[in-house]
Amino acid sequence: MGNYAKLWLNYSSKKNNKDCKVLKKIVFSGSFADDKILENAKKELSLGLKDMLGIEPQIIISSDGNTQSCAAKRELTSGKAIADSEVYTISIKDGSIDISAVSSTGILYGVFNLLRTVGCEKDVEKEYASAKTFRPSNPLRMLNHWDNMDGSIERGYSGRSFFYENDEIIINNRTVDYARLIASVGINAVVINNVNVKQAASYMITDRYFEKLAQLGEIFAGYGIGLYLSLNYASTIEIGGMDSADPLDEGVKAWWKEKMAEVFAKIPTLKGFLVKADSEGRPGPFTYGRTQADGANMLADIAKEHGAIIIWRCFVYNCRQDWRDKKTDRARAGYDNFKPMDGDYHDNVILQIKNGPMDFQIREPISPLFGGLTKTNQMLEVQIAQEYTGQQIDVCYLIPMFKEILGFKTYAKSGKDIGNGDDTVADIISGKTFDSRFSGIAAVTNTGNDFNWTGDYLAGANLFGFGRLAFDTGLESDEIAEEFIRMTISNEDGVVDTIKEILLPSRAIYEKYTCPLGIGWMVKPATHYGCSVDGYEYDRWGTYHRADHLGLGVDRTDKGTGYALQYNEPNASIYNSPAACPDELALFFHHLPYTHVLHSGKTVIQHIYDAHFEGYDEAVKLAEKWETLKGKVDDGIFENVSERFKRQLYNAKEWCDQVNTYFHRISGIEDEKGREIW
């Protein structure tokens, strides 16, 4: 045990299943390599059953001798092929647990599934009474670290990086336990460095770091996790000594050809690159009058020779907008920049698209690129680092939000066959269709070197939950929360229920006190934490509420910026109409009078007042619930969360009072209920 929490792999002693006979002998059957992953699976199974139940099982390997390790291969198959290889089945056969798979990764996942069942004190024999097969909903289930090589983490709220310090790569027991933690919930891909690639990180693709990266990649591979690096698009200039990064320049291509040959040779487990280009000051193809497709394809064509992929972020917008300009709309930018080239991206390019058109606010509509792009590999990007959602101080269980995102209907009509099958693209973000060659879901991660990994113990539910949901989008928020609590904190039913009552409504509460009716961005610009109603109002970031004494909101209809029309019908018509638009997005799409009556029957101003008073009051109740757990959960966990709640209540009170005061002052309209506004 290092100086950090084991979280859901703590394997504390369990009451149930102690005498479970089918756990005495466990069979790994199917077709898989006898590789490091299999070794890790055996080790994990032995450790978990011993620590939780005192059982030391006999493990029988019954493989048909497929000797190619998943971990070792780097070849461009397809998302479907990846998912197929990770399928596993658990059953009870001849009085033993049988875990069957076509790869050692499948076996490993089966082991973690079994250990989860034990960890949650479910009855093993009942659970697997009939055979259960598990197939990943998303072939790529990825974490993006925004860790910098100096040890800092951009938008990190859990201490410093456990990957880097002083421009060196750290490898120790924590590295291994990190791989175990994320593999246990189904993560199979990690980008280990910040998408803003600067300074030392630009040299990751040089021999300064190859040796360590190869070691790190080996550790990850042993848990079925692919290693990815964020790439500096301008590497030809910044480390190559050239004067161009033009993707159509032959010299540039030649440089990358040589560089990638070197990098993939030196880091055998490397699976590809993530690229943030032409975004917030980062260089990119636009500099040379080229398209995003030109840039992505150039890198992808070279990467293809090595069986690797290029993930290209769609976070491209004008971050030097004039606040006086009401025509330009940042929300439009992703679609405007990427839709015209739909079909042009080569088949080992994946576009990584943030869930919303802005930037990880607690409430945004779904990006119209989903359902807009129909001929392009896509990945959904969410953020479990709570940048705008409480910074791991305010509790905010994000899984219900991700469920909403995944449940959105894009009404996309059709697309070209780009790899493997039928020509319709349904809802790519549902994670259940693989019409594209590759697809998946990535989260900007919330980890750091804090003892508990995520700053707030309850924020661990987002790390756990993201992995679980990415693997199985059919899981419910409630089930995931329960698993997390039982495995990490307590199996006592009363405790489980109390913590679920805290987690499940927490996102709605955070939304209430920070983001009325879809108007985000009322945060302090420097930190993105704490209320500042006008913080971004007169700034260059394209993030405005446009409040005056009569009303507020941004007109994104056909009479305004036209953003609503980027959606497929019927979404476009729904969003375009104040009468049809859902309340929670009313001010995202419309500039409305304070006296406008919502579907809820409330006026806009009364909604603002009510939501903020309620949000604060409900946060107080969450904190009170937590206090009832004193003595019932580990003291360290109790104190950690208790201290966070104190800060949350201070924050929530500020939000409540500042937002209400601001809109009371500007509208001059009294709260119907006569509550105190300052």
Add this chain to the structure above:
Amino acid sequence: MGNYAKLWLNYSSKKNNKDCKVLKKIVFSGSFADDKILENAKKELSLGLKDMLGIEPQIIISSDGNTQSCAAKRELTSGKAIADSEVYTISIKDGSIDISAVSSTGILYGVFNLLRTVGCEKDVEKEYASAKTFRPSNPLRMLNHWDNMDGSIERGYSGRSFFYENDEIIINNRTVDYARLIASVGINAVVINNVNVKQAASYMITDRYFEKLAQLGEIFAGYGIGLYLSLNYASTIEIGGMDSADPLDEGVKAWWKEKMAEVFAKIPTLKGFLVKADSEGRPGPFTYGRTQADGANMLADIAKEHGAIIIWRCFVYNCRQDWRDKKTDRARAGYDNFKPMDGDYHDNVILQIKNGPMDFQIREPISPLFGGLTKTNQMLEVQIAQEYTGQQIDVCYLIPMFKEILGFKTYAKSGKDIGNGDDTVADIISGKTFDSRFSGIAAVTNTGNDFNWTGDYLAGANLFGFGRLAFDTGLESDEIAEEFIRMTISNEDGVVDTIKEILLPSRAIYEKYTCPLGIGWMVKPATHYGCSVDGYEYDRWGTYHRADHLGLGVDRTDKGTGYALQYNEPNASIYNSPAACPDELALFFHHLPYTHVLHSGKTVIQHIYDAHFEGYDEAVKLAEKWETLKGKVDDGIFENVSERFKRQLYNAKEWCDQVNTYFHRISGIEDEKGREIW
């Protein structure tokens, strides 16, 4: 010449006075020591006349042999005695210039006076046709450096410190030229380190720095400048290893007794200390339930044994105010904290009081401590570092503002004789009364290691002008500007007039676009530059505008916070009444409807619109005037100021549009003139 500008000591060749006979022989007469100051006076005179006129004068020393050097002595005399010793007379006797004084410092000042006359191309024979005597208005004329020992400067806008780098003290030619520059305008005291004493600066009073400080003090002493240090009030804890800084603790006193004996022995030229205590997180006597007087007197009693003084800042207020709290008023804090102990401060304590009750805004009323304290040594503190006044990007000649401050009538009634004379205290801030034992004027300085010392060449006028005005409060802003321009930039009349037309209205213009009717603080909190109307509105700093849809301003009358009543009559009644209060402070003292009609005949809202449009338009005109100087002034100067003007216009436009938009949105009242508001 080092790699920096000589500013007003550039001694460029002059046309006038080339054949002036009285400059061939110059007599230093009176009673003064043959010390380093005298040597420097001779050297300066020879250099200046040679370079400007090609004259190499015969210098005759005719002293009665007073051999005690001003520079060397450290004894507690009085402000009057200091001023008496610095008096000098220039006359023409027997066909020669005669500079007469009772100290070598007086001689040095006489030399700089003569060189200024030559530098401005005034006719020397006419200027001194009848004898002229010059007596300093303020005995202490001080610059406060907010330089940190790591080389950074708090609120510095001119590069890095020329006193420190990497926690070491720098001494080189620039140190000497700095002493020459400031002595030439009459500065006789310098605090060389930031009032926020932290890290290495806490060790300035240890042998780590004694040797360098002694050298630095010697250089300053050679120009009649006293060396002062900012002191860490908690030194007993931070460097003394004790657990208390209680001013009544005998152990604390004993530590200071030993420490000061050591410090004053090792730095013979050190004249005393400046202390910021109990302020913005700095430790102080309040921590131990003691008064500010307890803290100041403890240090002063010990310093007195060494003939030294303690300057104690009055910038003590609650910087953790709740914005919802409308009773607490930061403006009241200075008076509330310091007035009750008037008469208790020992006679080598000087309270240093900022000009206004808040913090160096472009418009504030005068601090009521002036005229409130009648039995206490006081110094006025102003800021030529343009923290809130344009940051040496926006041109803002501050001398007209300082003239207003010095012209304020406090109507103080009487005070106890605390040293040397009559028992009435008239207007201490006028700098013309010395009823207190000590008094003076200090400026937070605007210098750094930029080539031109002050970032913007035009900001040099504030450094020059502060010294000149502190020495002679009777000088007019116009005269001072003219001297600065002629000596630093050009003697060509057209150029002089143009630059005066830029400097003289610049403060009024800056006020127009940033601070309508006395409402300051609408700045970005992180930098204090650029507009953010609500930047401080919901924060903890006690700095609010309280705008709602009906009106704005802070009620500081007897019906509000009562601050207006801290003034002597008739000021209290004037400020207390919306009808009597001067327009420029209307919103500082009153919460007024947008429709309130001002003395000007305009409504509040129309004043806001007009002032901002005018302020921007006038800034444009200043920039245009500067552009006419292309080719008429040094290219380096032209380009420097021209580039600053570009940034000023961007800034002024943002201020104009943001303030007008904010108040248009919140009030819903249209601009009478129908100009574009966003």
